[in-house]
Amino acid sequence: MKIYQLHTKQQLPISKKEAWEFLSAPENLKVITPDYMGFNIMSGTDRAMYPGQIIEYIVTPVMGIKTKWVTEITHVKDNHYFVDEQRFGPYSLWHHKHFINEIEGGVEMEDIVHYKLPLGFIGQLVHPFLVKPKLNEIFEYRRKKLVELFGKI
Numbered sequence: 001m002k003i004y005q006l007h008t009k010q011q012l013p014i015s016k017k018e019a020w021e022f023l024s025a026p027e028n029l030k031v032i033t034p035d036y037m038g039f040n041i042m043s044g045t046d047r048a049m050y051p052g053q054i055i056e057y058i059v060t061p062v063m064g065i066k067t068k069w070v071t072e073i074t075h076v077k078d079n080h081y082f083v084d085e086q087r088f089g090p091y092s093l094w095h096h097k098h099f100i101n102e103i104e105g106g107v108e109m110e111d112i113v114h115y116k117l118p119l120g121f122i123g124q125l126v127h128p129f130l131v132k133p134k135l136n137e138i139f140e141y142r143r144k145k146l147v148e149l150f151g152k153i
Contacts, residue, residue, distance in 0.1 A: 002124050003093065004132070006113040008139050011153040012146060013106040020079045020100055022149075023109065024049045029057075031149075032142045033137065037061060042068075051076050054087070061090060092116040092123075105153050109146075111139065 012019060021030050026045040033039040038060030044053060053073040060066050069089035076082045079100065086094030093116035101108045116132060117123030 001116065002127075003116050004127065006111070006115070006135055006139065008111045010109045010143050010146060011106060012050055012109065012150045013153050014150050015035070016079055016100055016102050016107050018150075019107045019109065023098060023100065024078075026053075026055050032145045034138060034141045037138070038066065048138060049073055049076055049082060055084075059090075062130070068089075090118075092118045096124060103153075 026049065027041060030039050030041060038058065040058045042056040042058060044055035047053070052071060052080055055071050055073070057071075058066055059069050067090050070087045071084045071089075071094070072087050073128045074083045074085050081097060081099045083098070084094075084096045093114065095114045097110075099110040099112075099113045101110065113135075113137075123131075
């Protein structure tokens with residue numbers, strides 16, 4: 001069983017409160033996700049983020065295949081971090097930690113994702129040329145979009 005990790009950091013010239021308000025609002029995930037992903041929130045965004053919150057999405061990650069993705073917000077410490085975990089979707093495991101730390105001139109966002117692919121050996125075979133590049137592309141889009149929205153340090 002191979003578990004992969006994606007780790008990114010980004011600095012933004014905004015307050016911790018601004019960063020938290022934007023990043024902890026599930027509806028803003030659509031704003032920072034590439035359009036081609038066909039990202040559409042189906043339910044779960046009617047309240048501020050809380051532990052136990054279930055959010056349902058439809059995404060089109062590969063070859064136009066629509067996929068339902070259900071995540072649960074498992075941990076929340078206001079203005080510091082939150083964790084989302086996939087309950088149903090394309091991964092065998094998806095555990096995503098979002099941290100917001102104050103730095104001089106703004107905040108540093110840190111994302112740590114642990115994930116496991118389905119299909120055993122086949123999943124491991126496609127990881128280096130399909131899954132890993134796609135995840136890197138999505139997080140790079142997110143980085144650029146956040147710079148566009150908030151500027152950079």
